[in-house]
Amino acid sequence: MTALHLAGVSAGYGTSPVVRGVSTEVDSGGWFAIVGPNGAGKSTLLKTIAGLVPHEGEVNLDGAPAQSLSRKEKALLIGYAPQNPVLPDGLTVTDYVLLGRTPHLGFLARESGSDLSIVEETLARLDLGELAERKLRTLSGGEQQRAVLARVLAQQTSVLLLDEPTTGLDIGHAQALLERLDRLRREDGTTVVSTLHDLTFAAQYADELLLLDDGEVAASGKPSEVLTAQRLRDHYGADTEVLRTSEGHPVVAPVRTTP
Numbered sequence: 001m002t003a004l005h006l007a008g009v010s011a012g013y014g015t016s017p018v019v020r021g022v023s024t025e026v027d028s029g030g031w032f033a034i035v036g037p038n039g040a041g042k043s044t045l046l047k048t049i050a051g052l053v054p055h056e057g058e059v060n061l062d063g064a065p066a067q068s069l070s071r072k073e074k075a076l077l078i079g080y081a082p083q084n085p086v087l088p089d090g091l092t093v094t095d096y097v098l099l100g101r102t103p104h105l106g107f108l109a110r111e112s113g114s115d116l117s118i119v120e121e122t123l124a125r126l127d128l129g130e131l132a133e134r135k136l137r138t139l140s141g142g143e144q145q146r147a148v149l150a151r152v153l154a155q156q157t158s159v160l161l162l163d164e165p166t167t168g169l170d171i172g173h174a175q176a177l178l179e180r181l182d183r184l185r186r187e188d189g190t191t192v193v194s195t196l197h198d199l200t201f202a203a204q205y206a207d208e209l210l211l212l213d214d215g216e217v218a219a220s221g222k223p224s225e226v227l228t229a230q231r232l233r234d235h236y237g238a239d240t241e242v243l244r245t246s247e248g249h250p251v252v253a254p255v256r257t258t259p
């Protein structure tokens with residue numbers, strides 16, 4: 001089943017669109033990574049899917065045009081974690097992650113014991129259990145990033161839109177998070193759409209990559225097809241070698257050009 005369908009999507013902030021003519025499909029339970037150089041329009045495309053930037057063309061979620069869904073319907077379907085979220089710094093980690101349960105509550109209803117256990121379990125999974133009662137503003141950058149992802153995971157949506165989810169995370173926490181997302185899609189059929197600067201991580205976890213450059217699709221397909229040294233030179237201006245792991249996944253290694 002198709003979780004996300006884009007046809008001829010153009011979007012931006014003013015009169016001239018930042019993203020132009022993007023068409024693609026993402027299967028339910030798939031992992032789709034949007035990659036590309038700084039300013040290519042990756043975050044804009046993700047915000048467009050989340051309904052935060054006006055667009056032309058078709059954005060369909062689970063077969064329904066995104067514009068036809070109410071705010072609540074969208075919040076039950078899509079969890080969106082922005083790249084630089086504004087954090088309400090007076091809140092504790094637990095209270096903040098509980099906000100992810102809001103779409104599941106009835107009008108004026110308070111969170112139930114089951115909402116609290118979902119939050120507790122999510123915090124434990126993201127290695128935040130010991131920080132549960134800490135104020136958000138006292139957390140390190142990587143801990144805050146994990147709290148933002150915990151809020152989105154606690155929302156328990158079928159589609160996750162994650163803007164650079166591994167930014168600020170050390171290699172171990174980044175890997176643990178990506179593994180967690182991978183398990184979610186395998187066990188619950190959650191669809192993951194993420195931007196990722198780390199192309200080696202993108203190649204390990206995503207089954208499809210969309211390479212954006214200057215707002216347009218420069219290439220799309222399996223990571224091993226998209227990630228070539230020539231493309232990385234053409235679109236990032238980077239000198240790289242594309243190596244392979246023992247399992248055959250591409251590893252993008254930057255190569256020093258000066259002697």
Ligand SMILES: Nc1ncnc2c1ncn2[C@@H]1O[C@H](COP(=O)(O)OP(=O)(O)OP(=O)(O)O)[C@@H](O)[C@H]1O
Nearest residue numbers: 013014018036037038039040041042043044045195
């Ligand atoms: N709110 C905004 N108003 C006006 N222009 C914006 C806004 N947000 C982004 N842009 C512009 O749109 C273009 C694409 O930005 P976007 O954040 O989508 O790129 P990106 O590929 O996610 O970049 P990065 O890798 O640096 O995070 C950039 O030129 C940026 O300056």
